[in-house]
Amino acid sequence: MGGAFLHTIFDIAAWLVAAAAVYWLSRRRLAFPAQAFEMPYIAALVFGAGLGAYGFGSANLWLSGQSGIARSVEGALAGGIVAIELYKWSAGITVRTGARFALPLALGIAIGRLGCYFAGLDDFTYGTPTTLPWAHDFGDGVLRHPVQLYESAAMALFATFYVATVLNRNGFVVTNGFYLVLVYYGAQRFLWEFLKPYGTLIGPFTLFHLLSLSILLYAVVILATAPKARSLHERAAA
Template sequence: MDGAALHATFDVVAWLAAGAAGWWLSRVQRLSFPQQSTAWPYVAALLFGAGVGAYLFGTLNLWLSGLAGVARSVEGALAGGIVAVELYKWRHGITLRTGARFALPLALGIAVGRIGCYVAGLDDFTYGTPTTLPWGHDFGDGIPRHPVQLYESAAMAAFAAAYVAAVLRRNEAIIANGFYLALGFYGAQRFLWELLKPYGPIVGPLTLFHLLSLGIVAYSAAMLATAPPAKVMHERAVA
């Protein structure tokens, strides 16, 4: 199986893992979340924004790095989805926070999906800069590089594990604000790994994804700073 096929396989597994995470939260842990986040117009806005953002920022980064073609970006999809959902909520006068159910699916989906980026090799253009560290990976051109995909995968898996622990403890603050915590953590760790990628800078040493990461962290911080008091969000199972 070639790199592209392996990448596609891991994309499917990532979606399945995200779906399984959502099922575990709602069916096994019996957490309740705002119902607006399952309404079809909401989901349509989310998917549209994520799709546009994924290709817009992925392709733009490719061009800024001096390469031709079309590309997708996980971070671009996140940014596009956030903008689309916030615009949808503003247009319909929705003040309810609707992201809580997506914290664990997001973290787990990225953790799995980034492995697909790793196995895809050089064609995926998600590899790191050359390194002499013993865990540097040769993607086929004879140059050991930082496996930044695995760094990101491990970081998001660690967040997922911490979130699961908080759910099992019924930590209402973490459950209620988990999505914004996931976004903030994602943006911060992504900013760090971008320092180890060969992307073209646009503002000093900062690349497009550096700026996007800062934007996501700022959004997360603003939402956390204005978060209402956490409410009980779980239903106790009947003995």
């Protein structure tokens, strides 16, 4: 099978698993904000994510001395966040609406990155050369860091943590899960960017270094102002 075909298969799998995660969470009877399923909200999310995916993906490609159009999951995440925050501001929505997306996001990235790995050199998500024993040859005879697998494993680890806390009815994690996954994603993505052959923008930092830090800092600020949450067991007993 060709790399592009495998990438598409894993992209579809990522969406299906993300949808299954939404369904699983709904069966846990968790109190997620209803606004996240309203059509204007979804429209803003899709528009912002699409614009960010292709805008940041293509910009990184050009900064790396390559031509063409590319898309980026981190760009989609950043674009979606900006679009939703603008929509909430314009609509006067003050509740935090991202809680239900924590697990779907983590699982979607974990599976989607496998597609990037199998896509090979054409995907431009591979790592820099290394002599480590798990280095991978993507087809040009150069052994590289399989950074796609690093990120996939990291996000799968977060998903495992999140499921465990949901099963334990941890109120803080359920309420603030989206911002926790953003902190975690931003931190691990920032590290992996040092192992990628992307063109730098400021000093040793690439566009995605700066984007990762922006996402991380955004989430930290939101978490710092989060109200204390009781466990869901305590709520039920109250």
